[in-house]
Amino acid sequence: MGQKVNPVAFRVGIMIGWKSRWYASKKEFSQLLLEDSKIRKFIKNHPRREYKSAGIDRIEVERTRDEVKVVLHVARPGLIIGKKGQEVEILQEELQNLTGRRVNLKIEEIARPEIMAQLIAEEIAQQLAKRASFRRTIKRAIESVMDSGARGVKIQLAGRLGGAEMARCEKASAGSLPLSTLRAKIDYGFTEAATAQGNIGVQVWVNQGMHEGDATNGPDAQASEAPKKPKRTYKR
Template sequence: MGQKVNPVGFRTGVVRGWASRWYASKKEFAELLVEDHKVRHFIKNHPDNRYRTQYRSAGIDRIEIERTRDEVRVMLFVARPGLIIGKKGADVEKLQEELQSLIGRRVNLKIEEIATPGIMAQLVAEDIAQQLMKRANFRRTMKRALETTMDAGAKGIKVQLAGRLGGAEMARREKASAGSLPLSTLQAKIDYGFTEAQTPQGNLGIQVWVNQGSYAGDSTDGADAQAGQASKKPKRSYKR
């Protein structure tokens, strides 16, 4: 089952929280859901090319939204927050005003810095996409991504590319993995990221799974469990 479902959706509500946290009646639910989609799409694909490039370079991992009666709280988890905040906070204030005019509600924008961006699956996928759009070799790019993520502290990683790889006439899939990746284990902290690389030959789909450890902590790792087992050798009995 772990091969057929999204790891984030599989764990949401069990060991992982929702990206949108609010309550609404049946009449308002659809409208607010569309608003959440507009906010995320606007930030990821800003109409101004300068800001779009700036936000992509900042490394936005995820966008979480909370709603109250008075305002909409939008939290951006970013690898390089300085690119979004701008000089003296001018850029973040402009983005907040644009979001308010987009949805017609009061928006409270917060920027949170990611401590370890090297093990975030979405950021790894976007970095691979940037390399492929610069016409880098896809096998070398996948290998470099595996090594960089494992060196950053990940327990395991899997990368899958799909499309006309290397300019081939027929589309195919290539995958590479390193470390352990227990997709069906709910306690395993599996992060998932997806993006597309726009190349002259067509779009390439990029999927990344990263094992960030365990929600219960490192005490459940197999190495520790094996070290804690009792010795199988029988004890000697000495007679007097």
């Protein structure tokens, strides 16, 4: 099952929280869902160059009756904050004009951007757009991710690779990547690289380790397990 679905969606509600956290009635749900999509597209495709080089990993949206709280998880927050926080206020006003609601913008720094799958995918896409060799790009990305402390990584490219006439799929991996294990922190990222021959899809899976659980329950759970072989019954 874990091999066929998005690894983030597979773990949502079990090990990972939702990126949009709010409740709405049936009449308002579709409108607010489109509004969330508009907010994410506006920030990701912002005309300022600093936003692309800042490394925005994910955008979370929380809603209350009074306001919309937008949380940006960024690798280099200084590029978005600007001097004395002026750029944050400008972005907040732009989001308020876009949604027509009061927006509370918050920016959080990512501790380890080197193993975030979305940032890795975007960096590969930028190199492919500059006509870099896709095999060399994949090899360098895998080496840098494994050197940063990841347990495993897989990168898959699909499209007209190297300007070939026929589209194909190329992938490379290193380390362990247990996609079906819910406790595993599998981060997933996807983006498209715009090249002269057409768009190339970039998919990245990164194994960041295991979610920490209560280790004290292990021996007790094993002791309380039913025996593998059933007890033999004797007829009288």
